[in-house]
Amino acid sequence: MEKRKKIREIEEYIDSLLDDNGVIHIENKAERLLIDALKIIKGDFDYIEPADGVIAIPRPKNVPNYNMHKLFEYCDEKGIKPMDLTREERKQFIIKDK
Structure with a gap:
């Protein structure tokens, strides 16, 4: 019952948009994530649920894909947090789409 109430609250919020x-x-x-999550919950979104139950929403096409392993290595070496990287520093970790 609580789940249905939460879904209805999300629907009402989306209606307000x-x-x-x-x-x-x-x-x-x-x-945007809230709308996508509601689509998943209601079954209006194409996805395959993995065995571990973790569902990830695909990134939008205009958002770059980063090599997170190298990005975190770089941050550890520099002693900084990823959020403190400059735009130029982040660019070196973008994975080019094929």
Whole structure:
């Protein structure tokens, strides 16, 4: 019952993002993830649930893919946190799409 209540709350929030023409205006990434999560919960999203039960939402096509292993190694060597990297420092870890 609690799950259904939460789903309804999410649906009501998403409805509040609709304009008069029925278009959703997404203000931030959190809202996009919330909509995608609701699609998964309701079965409106194509995905395969892995054996361990962990579900990941695919990254948008315009978001770069990073080599996280090398990025974290670099941060450890420099003694900094990943969030403290400059844009130029992050660029070296982008994995080019084929």
